[in-house]
Structure formats: C-alpha cells, structure tokens
Amino acid sequence: xxxxxxxxxxxxxxxxxxxxxxxxxxxxxxxxxxxxxxxxxxxxxxxxxxxxxxxxxxxxxxxxxxxxxxxxxxxxxxxxxxxxxxxxxxxxxxxxxxxxxxxxxxxxxxxxxxxxxxxxxxxxxxxxxxxxxxxxxxxxxxxxxxxxxxxxxxxxxxxxxxxxxxxxxxxxxxxxxxxxxxxxxxxxxxxxxxxxxxxxxxxxxxxxxxxxxxxxxxxxxxxxxxxxxxxxxxxxxxxxxxxxxxxxxxxxxxxxxxxxxxxxxxxxxxxxxxxxxxxxxxxxxxxxxxxxxxxxxxxxxxxxxxxxxxxxxxxxxxxxxxxxxxxxxxxxxxxxxxxxxxxxxxxxxxxxxxxxxxxxxxxxxxxxxxxxxxxxxxxxxxxxxxxxxxxxxxxxxxxxxxxxxxxxxxxxxxxx
Ligand SMILES: Cc1cc2nc3c(=O)[nH]c(=O)nc-3n(C[C@H](O)[C@H](O)[C@H](O)COP(=O)(O)OP(=O)(O)OC[C@H]3O[C@@H](n4cnc5c(N)ncnc54)[C@H](O)[C@@H]3O)c2cc1C
Numbered sequence: 323x324x325x326x327x328x329x330x331x332x333x334x335x336x337x338x339x340x341x342x343x344x345x346x347x348x349x350x351x352x353x354x355x356x357x358x359x360x361x362x363x364x365x366x367x368x369x370x371x372x373x374x375x376x377x378x379x380x381x382x383x384x385x386x387x388x389x390x391x392x393x394x395x396x397x398x399x400x401x402x403x404x405x406x407x408x409x410x411x412x413x414x415x416x417x418x419x420x421x422x423x424x425x426x427x428x429x430x431x432x433x434x435x436x437x438x439x440x441x442x443x444x445x446x447x448x449x450x451x452x453x454x455x456x457x458x459x460x461x462x463x464x465x466x467x468x469x470x471x472x473x474x475x476x477x478x479x480x481x482x483x484x485x486x487x488x489x490x491x492x493x494x495x496x497x498x499x500x501x502x503x504x505x506x507x508x509x510x511x512x513x514x515x516x517x518x519x520x521x522x523x524x525x526x527x528x529x530x531x532x533x534x535x536x537x538x539x540x541x542x543x544x545x546x547x548x549x550x551x552x553x554x555x556x557x558x559x560x561x562x563x564x565x566x567x568x569x570x571x572x573x574x575x576x577x578x579x580x581x582x583x584x585x586x587x588x589x590x591x592x593x594x595x596x597x598x599x600x601x602x603x604x605x606x607x608x609x610x611x612x613x614x615x616x617x618x619x620x621x622x623x624x625x626x627x628x629x630x631x632x633x634x635x636x637x638x639x640x641x642x643x644x645x646x647x648x649x650x651x652x653x654x655x656x657x658x659x660x661x662x663x664x665x666x667x668x669x670x671x672x673x674x675x676x677x678x679x680x681x682x683x684x685x686x687x688x689x690x691x692x693x694x695x696x697x698x699x700x701x702x703x704x705x706x707x708x709x710x711x712x713x714x715x716x717x718x719x720x721x722x723x724x725x726x727x728x729x730x731x732x733x734x735x736x737x738x
Contacts, residue, residue: 332525343686345484379567527644547595640719
C-alpha cells in the first residue's frame with residue numbers, strides 16, 4: 323500500500339491550490355479526483371475575480387478581506403487569466419447604500435470610486451443592454467472577469483511538476499475512507515488502499531456526503547444549495563461587469579473571458595440559493611422560469627433592443643451550480659478554512675475561488691507544522707488535466723432571448 327502525508331479528495335481550486343502549497347513545502351501528498359479535474363464549481367462559476375468590494379457592500383468584512391488578498395495574489399501571479407479591458411461597476415438604489423459601501427471598502431483597503439452623472443450616461447450610451455435600467459447611484463470597482471479554467475490548468479501543471487500524484491477515479495462514489503491506527507485508509511475503486519496521515523476533504527458540494535460516509539459520528543449542520551445562473555452568448559452584449567449589491571433579486575452581469583469563438587455574459591438573476599436535495603436534483607424549482615423571465619426583462623429592458631440589433635441570434639443557457647453553505651460545525655477559523663482539531667481530518671472549503679489561494683497557503687502552513695516540513699519538492703510529475711468543456715453547453719435548461727420576450731425551454735418542457 324502507498325503511504326502519503328496528506329490525501330486530498332477533490333481537485334477543484336481548493337484541492338489544487340492546497341496540493342501546490344503542500345508540495346512546495348515538501349509535504350508528500352496525493353490528489354484524488356474524478357477525471358478531469360476542476361469540472362465542478364471551480365470552472366462553472368461566474369468567473370468573477372472579486373476585489374472584495376461586493377462583500378464590503380453586504381457588510382461581510384471577513385469575506386471582503388479574504389477576497390482582497392486573493393485578488394492581489396491572482397492579479398500579480400496569473401495576469402494572463404484576467405480580462406483587463408472590462409470595467410466594472412456597482413449599482414445602488416440609494417445614496418445611503420453607496421456611501422456605506424465606499425466607507426467599508428476604504429476601511430478594508432479595497433479600491434472603489436463613486437462616479438458622476440455624466441459618466442453614468444456615457445456608460446449607458448455605450449452599452450445598449452443597460453438602456454432603460456436605472457443607474458442612479460453608481461461606483462466603479464476593480465473586480466474583473468477571469469478565466470478560471472486557464473488559471474487552474476496552470477496550477478495543475480505546477481502541482482504535477484512538484485511530483486504530486488493525481489489519482490483519477492471513474493466515479494465520485496468510488497472513494498471510501500476509514501481511520502485505522504491514527505491513519506486513514508482510502509479505498510479508490512478497484513485499487514488497493516492508499517494510506518495517509520491526514521485526510522483533507524476539498525470536494526466542494528460533496529463534502530457533506532463524503533463526511534457522512536466516512537465519519538457518521540461527526541455532527542453536521544450543512545446545507546447544499548444551487549444557484550441558477552443564466553449564460554447569454556453573443557458578441558458585444560456587455561463590455562461592463564455590473565452588479566447590484568443589496569438589491570433583492572438584483573442582477574449581476576459578468577462578461578466572461580472569450581474562449582475560442584465565444585463571448586457573452588453570465589447573469590446571476592437572483593441572490594437566492596435554492597436548497598438542494600441529496601439526490602442532486604438539478605432542475606429549477608417549480609415556477610421559477612416565469613420569475614426569471616420577468617426578472618431578466620425587468621432589470622434589462624434594453625435586452626430586446628440588443629437582440630433585435632444583433633446579427634447573430636442570442637442564445638442562453640441556465641446552469642445551476644451546487645454550493646456548500648458555510649455552516650460546518652466545529653469551526654474555530656472562520657469560513658475560509660475549517661478543520662477538525664485533532665488534525666487527522668481536514669475540511670477545506672474556501673467559499674470563493676478568489677480567496678482560495680491565500681486560504682490554501684494558510685491551511686498548508688498549519689498542516690505542515692504537523693510534519694515540520696519546509697523544503698521544496700523536485701519536479702517532473704504526470705500532467706493533470708483540467709476540464710475543458712464549455713460550461714454553457716452542459717446545461718439542459720435552454721433559453722431563447724427573442725425580440726419579443728424570453729422563452730424558457732427546460733429539460734422537461736417549455737414555459738413561455
Ligand atoms: C453559481 C456560482 C457562481 C460563483 N461565482 C464565483 C465567482 O464569480 N468568483 C469566485 O471567486 N467564486 C465564485 N463562486 C464560488 C466558487 O466557484 C467556489 O467557492 C469554488 O469553486 C469552490 O471550489 P472547490 O474546490 O471547493 O469545489 P469544486 O470546484 O466543486 O471542486 C470539488 C471537486 O471535488 C471533486 N469531488 C467531489 N466528490 C469527490 C469524491 N468523492 N472523490 C473525488 N473527488 C470528488 C469534484 O469532481 C470537484 O472537482 C461561485 C459559486 C457558484 C455556485
């Protein structure tokens with residue numbers, strides 16, 4: 323049986339950043355992942371490199387700080403993954419909302435500028451999808467769209483070059499683990515067991531399921547939710563990233579980095595996370611298509627104009643993405659890195675892609691104290707592949723954005 327210091331289950335941003343941080347500290351670890359890596363939340367999110375301003379707007383200082391640190395790190399370390407030419411703005415419904423956010427951003431060292439009426443009109447003129455949308459209180463922020471797949475492939479290459487062994491499994495169900503003599507024995511499909519001193523669960527929305535399987539005695543209070551996001555494809559739909567902090571049901575528009583021949587925006591139409599059942603129900607809750615259609619048109623009356631003027635037909639897809647609510651019991655470290663005190667079982671869920679590299683580095687420091695490791699590992703491991711699929715092609719919830727309205731076609735029927 324192969325033995326390792328740390329076994330990491332999950333190769334999304336949490337698992338890959340952690341593996342790299344452990345490897346460069348000389349810790350012997352493995353990553354167990356369904357082939358290919360990063361096929362879940364880490365490449366199916368909105369691709370929004372958050373400066374922390376959004377969390378300052380909603381008065382969550384810890385998340386704001388975590389994002390600011392991750393933002394600085396990613397901006398400096400992976401400049402090629404960032405879409406710099408996109409400017410980003412927040413819309414508020416009141417002067418109070420704007421002023422409070424400016425103050426909180428300044429307190430956390432997050433860059434932000436209030437902008438005047440003249441600039442607002444210019445933005446609206448240049449950006450037809452925003453015509454008819456009220457933009458009274460607006461601030462420029464420095465959040466940017468980024469290509470998480472590109473970034474993670476670089477991290478995966480770094481992980482492989484540190485000789486971290488990736489173990490590819492056919493199914494997520496094929497991992498079981500049991501504690502034995504102060505070690506974990508992980509059984510992966512048909513292979514013989516893998517021994518590790520510390521087991522880290524970095525498997526995102528699947529953490530509760532795996533914890534339940536391997537440590538039924540640990541009490542859990544977790545909720546898995548899904549967030550529906552609409553991805554609109556079309557060239558020049560929106561040059562700006564726009565968010566409406568604190569607006570109930572408010573939208574955010576994030577232009578995603580063009581991949582191959584595709585450009586467009588992702589629209590998060592609702593800030594509500596829908597609870598999900600353990601069976602992994604991936605359908606939208608009843609009646610939401612109409613609600614989403616109404617929400618899209620209420621916030622973006624300009625959409626009809628854009629669609630009519632567009633030479634290409636604008637297609638859209640819903641996708642839902644599972645999210646683990648940060649409510650694990652036993653946390654002494656806040657939401658970014660949570661783990662159990664006896665150091666044999668770790669749970670690592672960074673909550674945001676943006677905050678994950680810094681959270682991983684801190685977690686790795688803590689883990690390595692257990693081994694007294696500080697050296698740098700050699701190079702030349704097997705390559706790790708990150709998911710390359712286009713996420714908007716995966717969802718079966720189709721939407722046609724036509725000149726006269728929005729028509730939703732779900733996997734099981736059509737709602738107009
Ligand atoms: C809709 C949505 C939009 C978001 N937008 C943003 C954004 O714009 N910016 C931002 O910074 N953050 C965003 N986030 C948050 C961010 O995407 C997540 O916090 C982050 O990707 C979580 O990474 P992870 O590695 O923990 O999970 P995941 O990326 O889900 O990785 C978990 C991995 O574990 C693997 N796995 C699961 N079970 C097993 C098993 N039994 N054995 C082996 N492997 C297993 C899976 O295959 C998967 O690859 C968004 C989240 C959602 C839901």
